[in-house]
Amino acid sequence: MTRQLKLCAAIGLTAVLTVMPVLAGKPLNEPIKPIPATIDVDPKKVALGRKLFHDNRLSKDNTVSCASCHDLANGGVDHVKVSTGVEGKQGHINSPTVYNTAFLFRLFWDGRAENLEEQVDGPIQNPIEMGSLWPDVVAKLYEDAEYPRLFDEAFGGGISRQNIKSALAEFQRSLITPNSRFDQYLLGNENAITELEKKGYQNFKSYGCISCHQGAAVGGNMFQLFGVANSYFQTRGNITKADMGRFNVTGNVLDKHTFKVPSLRLAALTPPYLHDGNAPTLRAAVDIMFKFQLGREAPDEDKDAIVAFIKTLAGEHPEMKK
Ligand code: HEC
Ligand code: HEC
Incomplete structure (x- = not known):
């Protein structure tokens, strides 16, 4: 009798165990944390930032965009040892991915930018990356058929260095990769x-x-x-x-x-x-x-x-x- 009971209990336990893995178990408490499923961003700024990210006019000679070195369909990088910027100029350092940059405490390998907004000044003005001057970028974007309206809708203000930085930063904040x-x-x-x-x-x-x-x-x-x-x-x-x-x-x-x-x-x-x-x-x-x-x-x-x-x-x- 006791033996039978024990057997039943054992069978019961096995049944539960085989079902268990299908159900969601308890979340683990580990030093690596899951990436949240969503992040709070402004969709208008994200859409504008996305357009800017792919826009060659951010560079001095209209040949290079952020996406040239951060190809979003290829891990957000350029897959070369060091990047090539305007006029075929070679960089000094490997390009990191722009995905999941929302979770980094500083930007760049040496951490010289405090946040994603500040980071944008780097590539735009760097003579071996995009080599631009801010007033030129702003002037070029004003000539576009859509930008003046899009900036107005996203910021309630015109095209400016600050708003360009803000839109690019917001777009990059949206580049998170949950569900690994x-x-x-x-x-x-x-x-x-x-x-x-x-x-x-x-x-x-x-x-x-x-x-x-x-x-x-x-x-x-x-x-x-x-x-x-x-x-x-x-x-x-x-x-x-x-x-x-x-x-x-x-x-x-x-x-x-x-x-x-x-x-x-x-x-x-x-x-x-x-x-x-x-x-x-x-x-x-x-x-x-x-x-x-x-x-x-x-x-x-x-x-x-x-x-x-x-x-x-x-x-x-x-x-x-x-
Ligand atoms: C003491 C801190 C430290 C430890 C411990 C450490 N890493 Fe690193 N890891 C770094 C730093 C700093 C870099 C960047 C080095 C550089 O290129 O300047 C790096 C770079 C890397 C990279 C290259 C990432 C990229 O995108 O270029 C990989 C992969 C990596 N680490 C994996 C590991 C693994 C696996 C271990 C354990 C065997 C490990 N790391 C241990 C600090 C550490
Ligand atoms: C010519 C190639 C090139 C272009 C164009 C370029 N980047 Fe980069 N990007 C790099 C390289 C190289 C680094 C690393 C530089 C360093 O750490 O000193 C970098 C670093 C970054 C980082 C920091 C990532 C981290 O892990 O800290 C972000 C964010 C970024 N770029 C976004 C942009 C944006 C936005 C643009 C367009 C305004 C842009 N990049 C244009 C090559 C490029």
């Missing part, structure tokens, strides 16, 4: 990622990657020295100004070779990697992290699992599919 497989896992769907990917996440935590890459963007919330364990720059050679990182902003020797920890959210889609574009694959970037940030060796299978985990972080945005 990893976020589904965080939200309680235990089957959203494979055993290998789970192992990869465990490795990511146990080896210490998580101490720098964390939060909603899996990065982007602190500055860190590049070369904590070994000198990356001495090993690579040819040290440039861009390699100085945050030191270029603060002049503080302690900030030499310090960078904003990059977001890994879209890393699966944005080779080459690192501020110098020196890592052609995700696996190469992970090897460099082990050697120079952690000073540790690890079996290939542990690194491969980490790469598999990083690939689960990329979510969705309608612009990604165009």
Whole structure:
């Protein structure tokens, strides 16, 4: 009798367990946070910002738009080591993605812009990117058949440097990528990622990657020295100004070779990697992290699992599919 009861209980339990994974489980409390499904933005400013983002007239000779270096259908990057701007001028640093920039505490590799509005001054005026003067940009946009009305509707005011910056910033804030497989896992769907990917996440935590890459963007919330364990720059050679990182902003020797920890959210889609574009694959970037940030060796299978985990972080945005 007791035996039978125990058996029934066991069967009952199995039945419950097999049903469980289909139902949403409890959200997990982890150092990586899911990207919210929506973000509060003004649709008129977003639509205007989208048009500006693709507009070549923001550049000196009308040849380059923000999208030239941040291709939204290709991860929001240009997939080259360093970008090419107006008149074929070569940049000094790898272009990061514009997706999920709403979650970054500062902008640029060295964090020199406090917010997305301030960031816009960089590319527009940079002689090797768009090379423009603000009054010229404003004048060119006034000649357009639609902009004067669109600015008026979005801001209740005319075309100005401030309104252009504000519209571009609002558009970029809308570029969030929710619903990644990893976020589904965080939200309680235990089957959203494979055993290998789970192992990869465990490795990511146990080896210490998580101490720098964390939060909603899996990065982007602190500055860190590049070369904590070994000198990356001495090993690579040819040290440039861009390699100085945050030191270029603060002049503080302690900030030499310090960078904003990059977001890994879209890393699966944005080779080459690192501020110098020196890592052609995700696996190469992970090897460099082990050697120079952690000073540790690890079996290939542990690194491969980490790469598999990083690939689960990329979510969705309608612009990604165009
Ligand atoms: C010629 C190529 C090029 C063009 C054109 C360009 N960018 Fe960039 N963008 C870059 C590069 C390279 C960086 C990294 C620069 C740095 O960190 O010093 C960058 C950085 C950024 C960042 C910071 C991302 C982060 O992770 O911190 C944002 C946001 C951004 N660009 C938006 C824009 C917008 C908006 C425009 C148009 C007004 C634009 N970019 C035009 C190449 C370009
Ligand atoms: C001490 C802080 C720190 C630790 C620990 C760390 N990283 Fe990083 N990570 C960084 C910084 C800083 C960069 C940017 C380096 C640069 O190019 O200037 C970076 C860059 C990367 C990139 C390239 C991203 C891109 O878009 O270019 C990947 C991938 C990466 N890290 C993965 C990892 C993995 C996996 C681990 C663990 C094995 C790890 N990181 C450990 C700070 C850290």
